[in-house]
Structures are given as C-alpha cells and as structure tokens.
Amino acid sequence: MKQERKGKTTISELAAEFGIAPSAIRYYEEMGLLSPHRKNHRGQRLYGDRERARLKLILRGRRFGYSLSEIADILELYDADPTQARQIMRTLEYGFRHIREMDERIEELLEIRREMLDFAGNFVKILEEEGEDPEAQTFAGLAREVIRELETKKFGVRSGGAEETLSWDKGEGRAGPQGGKGGKGRARASPPVMPLDRKSAAGRKDESRYAGK
Incomplete structure (x- = not known):
C-alpha cells in the first residue's frame, strides 16, 4: 500500500492541502482539467505531482479572473510546446x-x-x-x-x-x-501574470514539467 501511494495523494488530502472542497476537484476533472493517474486497490483516485501542479495553476488562474476555457487553453499548451x-x-x-x-x-x-x-x-x-x-x-x-x-x-x-x-x-x-x-x-x-510561483528557475521548471506530463 505504501509503495502504491508513494508520491501520490487522495482527493480528500489534495483538497485539504489547497483548502478547497473535494467537489471542486471533481468538477475540474469533469471539465478535463485534471485526470488522476490511477486508482488504488480501494478504488480511490490518486493524484501525483502533475495533477498537484495543474491544480495550483487552475486555482491561481481562477483567482486572477481567468475563465475555465482560458485555463484549459493554457494547460493544453504544456503538451504542445515543451519550451513553454x-x-x-x-x-x-x-x-x-x-x-x-x-x-x-x-x-x-x-x-x-x-x-x-x-x-x-x-x-x-x-x-x-x-x-x-x-x-x-x-x-x-x-x-x-x-x-x-x-x-x-x-x-x-x-x-x-x-x-x-x-x-x-x-x-x-x-x-x-x-x-x-x-x-x-x-x-x-x-x-x-506568470503561470507559476516566483520560485527559483529550477523550481519553476520542475513544476511546469509535472503539469505537462
């Protein structure tokens, strides 16, 4: 079980980490903005670094007034252009x-x-x-x-x-x-309006790498 969840978190844990309701995460999944990697043996959805980074971008975008369609457009460009x-x-x-x-x-x-x-x-x-x-x-x-x-x-x-x-x-x-x-x-x-936190250049690159995978 520990090996299965290594680096992963459940929807309740992810919601608590970002201070939002689990229903909000489910809604973003329905909109195609998030997609859990896999489920554990209990049928729970597990979220990794990629989904955590994407959720951070989604919440920041919403705070800045971006529409969900605009956020989806931005997230899609991660896959289309590795250079960002x-x-x-x-x-x-x-x-x-x-x-x-x-x-x-x-x-x-x-x-x-x-x-x-x-x-x-x-x-x-x-x-x-x-x-x-x-x-x-x-x-x-x-x-x-x-x-x-x-x-x-x-x-x-x-x-x-x-x-x-x-x-x-x-x-x-x-x-x-x-x-x-x-x-x-x-x-x-x-x-x-930058898509990532003001961290070190290496930190920003790691976060964007997870969001695009």
Missing part, C-alpha cells in the same frame, strides 16, 4: 486583457467614490447650516475631517502612452503589438 514559450505568451495575453478589464472596473469604482464624496460634502453643508443644533455641528465637524482624509487618499495611477494589445497570432505563431497608428506606439507597462 507559447504557454507563457498565451498566459500573458490573457493576463494583460484581464488587467485592463480590472483597470476599467477600478476607474468606474473611483468615479462612484468621487460622486459619493461630493454627496457627503453636500450633506455636511446641510448639517453645518443647522447652527442651533450642537450635536449636528459636532457631527458635521467630524464628517468634514473624514472627507478631507478620504479626498487626500491616493490610489495607483495608470501610466500614459499609446494603447496597445499584446496578442499571439495563433495562425502564424507571431507575437506583436496591435493598436495605435500603424501598429506603433509605446506599450503600457502592466505587471506580467
């Missing part, structure tokens, strides 16, 4: 797209925040006009301090430059910028 180049390019392509979508949502939230502060300022003015109510004046003073504090709070500012979209041409296998005049312009600096 196409897998990394596709990961970056999807990653930059999601970062820009997040930027748009952030802008919308910041606009709503500005509107709420404007409304708050108007309400404070109404309280300040109630000069005969000491409690209202005290509350207005405190509210005014909160508004000043919130108005001075700084958030990340996106860099300028021509808007570009990095994409990998699936048909020709070429990576390049799109957008701007004549395809020219400066790409906006966005943090890369």
